[in-house]
Amino acid sequence: MLAMTKKTGYGLIAMTHLAQLGPEGLASAREIAEEYTIPLALLMNILKELAAGGYVQSVRGARGGYRIARPAASVNFVELMEILEGPMKLAECIRGEVDDDAHSKCKLMPKCPIADPVHRVHRKIRDFLSDLTLADVLQPKTREPAVAGEG
Amino acid sequence: MLAMTKKTGYGLIAMTHLAQLGPEGLASAREIAEEYTIPLALLMNILKELAAGGYVQSVRGARGGYRIARPAASVNFVELMEILEGPMKLAECIRGEVDDDAHSKCKLMPKCPIADPVHRVHRKIRDFLSDLTLADVLQPKTREPAVAGEG
DNA sequence: TTGAAATAGTACGGTAGGGGTTCTATATAG
DNA sequence: CTATATAGAACCCCTACCGTACTATTTCAA
Numbered sequence: 001m002l003a004m005t006k007k008t009g010y011g012l013i014a015m016t017h018l019a020q021l022g023p024e025g026l027a028s029a030r031e032i033a034e035e036y037t038i039p040l041a042l043l044m045n046i047l048k049e050l051a052a053g054g055y056v057q058s059v060r061g062a063r064g065g066y067r068i069a070r071p072a073a074s075v076n077f078v079e080l081m082e083i084l085e086g087p088m089k090l091a092e093c094i095r096g097e098v099d100d101d102a103h104s105k106c107k108l109m110p111k112c113p114i115a116d117p118v119h120r121v122h123r124k125i126r127d128f129l130s131d132l133t134l135a136d137v138l139q140p141k142t143r144e145p146a147v148a149g150e151g
Numbered sequence: 152m153l154a155m156t157k158k159t160g161y162g163l164i165a166m167t168h169l170a171q172l173g174p175e176g177l178a179s180a181r182e183i184a185e186e187y188t189i190p191l192a193l194l195m196n197i198l199k200e201l202a203a204g205g206y207v208q209s210v211r212g213a214r215g216g217y218r219i220a221r222p223a224a225s226v227n228f229v230e231l232m233e234i235l236e237g238p239m240k241l242a243e244c245i246r247g248e249v250d251d252d253a254h255s256k257c258k259l260m261p262k263c264p265i266a267d268p269v270h271r272v273h274r275k276i277r278d279f280l281s282d283l284t285l286a287d288v289l290q291p292k293t294r295e296p297a298v299a300g301e302g
Numbered sequence: 303t304t305g306a307a308a309t310a311g312t313a314c315g316g317t318a319g320g321g322g323t324t325c326t327a328t329a330t331a332g
Numbered sequence: 333c334t335a336t337a338t339a340g341a342a343c344c345c346c347t348a349c350c351g352t353a354c355t356a357t358t359t360c361a362a
Contacts, residue, residue: 001159001236002276005152005320009242009265016264028337036262042322048339061330062336077272085152085320091160111187113167114160117288121228125153125276137268156349179308193351199310212359213307236349303362310357320347328339 007084010038011046015080016137018056018068028065046084053083072134078126088129090122158235161189162197166231167288169207169219179216197235204234223285229277239280241273 014032021027029047033040047066051058057069082088093106093115106112165183172178180198184191198217202209208220233239244257244266257263 001156001232002153002239002241004241004269006322007320008152009269012265012269013263020264030337036264039322041324044338045322051338058338059330060328060338062334063331064329064337066338081152088153090153090155112164113171113187114163114288117283118155118160118163121280121283124279128275129272132268132272137265157351158349181308190351192353195309196351202309209309210359211309211357213305214360215308215358217309305362306360308357308359311355312353313355314351314353316349316351318347318349320345322344322346324341324343326340326342329337331336332334 004081005085007042007046008081010043011050011080011084012077012137013038014043014047014066015050015055015068015075015134018066019072019134019138021067023068026059026065026067031065049084055080055083072138075134077129077132079130081129088126090125091118094119094122155232156236158193158197159232161194162201162231162235163228163288164189165194165198165217166201166206166219166226166285169217170223170285170289172218174219177210177216177218182216200235206231206234223289226285228280228283230281232280239277241276242269245270245273 013036017032017035018025018027029044030040032038032047033043047056047058050056051066055069055075056066058064058066078088091106093112164187168183168186169176169178180195181191183189184194198207198209201207202217206220206226207217209215209217229239242257244263
């Protein structure tokens with residue numbers, strides 16, 4: 001419960017790897033898969049999705065691979081997660097951007113006593129994850145007011 | 152992804168309902184299930200687990216039911232979740248209390264570049280959820296330093 | 303004393319999504 | 333022209349989630 005999928009994990013790893021290589025650095029799916037012991041075919045699928053989402057740029061053909069397409073500081077966790085897994089929803093009743101009638105999907109909405117708290121928790125987690133960027137992974141922030149309160 | 156299970160949702164609803172009835176108030180699984188349109192058999196299973204965990208006290212026989220067994224302010228979300236779903240783990244490499252070799256389960260731990268950030272996120276979410284209690288659900292907190300930073 | 307209503311315990315089953323593989327097509331360096 | 337890469341799509345297995353069902357036991361009440 002409240003678990004991150006492996007897909008997201010692998011995607012994060014690939015992105016951090018590419019970010020470390022800088023804006024010109026190129027790495028193939030094979031290289032990354034071997035470096036971190038990730039199933040190659042799966043990582044290829046993930047990189048395809050990241051390319052489709054504009055997070056990495058692909059270079060086809062021999063000696064090809066992927067390079068990062070956006071500054072590390074501009075890529076946050078929520079974006080990445082949602083590209084790979086669809087909208088983040090703590091519960092069914094969380095309404096998305098477009099899908100506005102998410103409430104109607106949950107039969108017990110009209111009387112639900114926990115709708116408000118659940119929505120608050122959802123926003124809290126989402127806000128936190130959207131403040132966290134790839135840059136923070138590369139260089140762990142020691143102290144930062146925006147996401148402070150750490151133990 | 153990052154979703155709360157329905158089991159936890161139903162459990163929270165049942166707990167808030169019982170909390171509202173006060174320390175003496177009794178409600179049967181049937182009553183709660185009908186009130187919130189929750190599948191009866193499922194809710195019964197959940198209440199059994201909550202009883203086994205000491206969160207509610209059961210009264211057997213006709214006119215029986217459940218009453219809350221702990222002050223609402225002392226029951227936090229993490230506890231409740233973990234009773235119903237097992238240990239909360241954002242990723243496999245999160246080590247539990249007993250299960251100390253969780254690291255070894257993830258083959259890419261030695262080189263994993265995202266282990267630290269993932270652990271930080273895990274702790275952050277966990278800390279937040281453990282500060283949130285049933286009492287907060289009953290009476291939504293308007294402002295509270297310990298969990299401040301809300302939008 | 304008997305039946306209805308409740309919990310206790312346990313086992314079972316359907317389904318969706320996570321995790322991973324495979325196949326074909328296309329591009330490109332050497 | 334071949335090896336190496338990505339592009340696209342389909343496929344499969346397995347687990348966990350969600351829900352059901354059955355039996356046993358307790359207790360109230362007529």
